[in-house]
Amino acid sequence: MSQELRFDGRVAIVTGAGNGLGRQHALLLASRGAKVVVNDLGGGRHGDGKSSAAADAVVEEIRAAGGEAVANYDSVENGAAIVQTALDAFGTVDIVINNAGILRDVSFQKMTQDDWDLVYRVHLKGSMSVSHAAWPIMREKGYGRIIMTTSAAGIYGNFGQANYCAAKLGILGLAHCLAEEGRSKNILVNTIAPLAASRLTETILPPEMLALLKPEYVSPLVAWLCHEDCEDTKGLFEVGAGYIGKLRWERTQGHSFNTSRAMTMDEIAGKWSKITDFTDSEHPSTTNESFGTILANLNKKSLGG
Numbered sequence: 479m480s481q482e483l484r485f486d487g488r489v490a491i492v493t494g495a496g497n498g499l500g501r502q503h504a505l506l507l508a509s510r511g512a513k514v515v516v517n518d519l520g521g522g523r524h525g526d527g528k529s530s531a532a533a534d535a536v537v538e539e540i541r542a543a544g545g546e547a548v549a550n551y552d553s554v555e556n557g558a559a560i561v562q563t564a565l566d567a568f569g570t571v572d573i574v575i576n577n578a579g580i581l582r583d584v585s586f587q588k589m590t591q592d593d594w595d596l597v598y599r600v601h602l603k604g605s606m607s608v609s610h611a612a613w614p615i616m617r618e619k620g621y622g623r624i625i626m627t628t629s630a631a632g633i634y635g636n637f638g639q640a641n642y643c644a645a646k647l648g649i650l651g652l653a654h655c656l657a658e659e660g661r662s663k664n665i666l667v668n669t670i671a672p673l674a675a676s677r678l679t680e681t682i683l684p685p686e687m688l689a690l691l692k693p694e695y696v697s698p699l700v701a702w703l704c705h706e707d708c709e710d711t712k713g714l715f716e717v718g719a720g721y722i723g724k725l726r727w728e729r730t731q732g733h734s735f736n737t738s739r740a741m742t743m744d745e746i747a748g749k750w751s752k753i754t755d756f757t758d759s760e761h762p763s764t765t766n767e768s769f770g771t772i773l774a775n776l777n778k779k780s781l782g783g
């Protein structure tokens with residue numbers, strides 16, 4: 479039997495680790511030898527209040543099981559303070575799991591600026607801030623693993639979550655860019671879109687479904703993506719209830735119009751079924767791959783084709 483994958487000597491920051499998914503990620507990494515910074519602001523699920531109790535309880539749980547952990551109570555908006563906790567306690571940081579989150583669900587019609595700003599600040603700015611503070615340390619040591627947490631709501635859209643959807647898809651954009659910038663320094667960046675029972679989903683999903691959606695079914699993927707043996711980067715995975723799948727972009731073959739002049743909207747209408755036909759679709763994964771087809775058409779023009 480193969481040896482279990484471990485994190486001995488590695489230092490991990492898990493944000494929002496006082497509850498739900500983050501707590502489970504922290505427990506799993508610590509049980510496999512990682513030294514863990516358990517970050518949690520300890521507020522309500524709408525971003526109200528703060529308390530040290532949530533992070534402290536998870537640190538106690540880790541220590542009681544023989545693991546190493548310290549608490550941090552800063553908001554993820556203050557990433558530098560969270561990374562400083564890792565440096566003070568353990569001297570470095572190898573892994574950042576951006577997980578902290580809140581909800582302010584309301585239809586766009588009724589959404590206030592505060593609803594928008596707070597969700598943006600915790601999710602997108604928070605993921606940037608913690609990653610940004612850890613970035614120079616990871617670059618310097620030529621090693622890093624960063625996990626971003628998006629959501630099906632961000633990928634597919636969902637009623638009443640304009641703030642959350644925008645922030646969550648912004649996180650994916652951030653992940654894609656950091657994956658490219660980190661590649662040469664062995665900083666690998668992957669994103670999960672989880673589904674699990676937590677205080678964020680207890681009002682959205684029926685109780686019989688929640689009972690089957692344990693965070694324990696999400697954390698092993700996160701741990702694998704954080705492990706030195708995993709060489710994937712720029713990935714996006716949907717995970718929950720025992721299912722794990724990978725997503726990618728899909729683009730139709732499209733139609734290349736004659737480039738000697740701009741196409742008319744009537745010509746677009748005439749080719750609409752071809753433009754939107756996913757038969758023999760492509761899967762561009764970089765901006766170069768994306769531009770390739772467009773530039774090929776441009777070349778035809780410069781060659782007078």
Ligand code: NAD
Pocket residue numbers: 493494495496497498499500517518519520521522523525532552553554555577578579580600604627628629630671672673674675676677678679
């Ligand atoms: P949860 O409420 O159980 O845990 C989130 C934790 O983040 C809480 O402990 C909270 O105190 C902490 N937090 C909130 N704001 C913070 C801040 N500013 N700084 C530090 N900590 C803060 O929720 P969860 O379901 O475990 O969610 C974890 C992540 O997974 C979130 O990003 C959420 O959007 C995402 N997600 C969850 C699901 C799901 O099905 N549970 C689905 C899609 C995405």
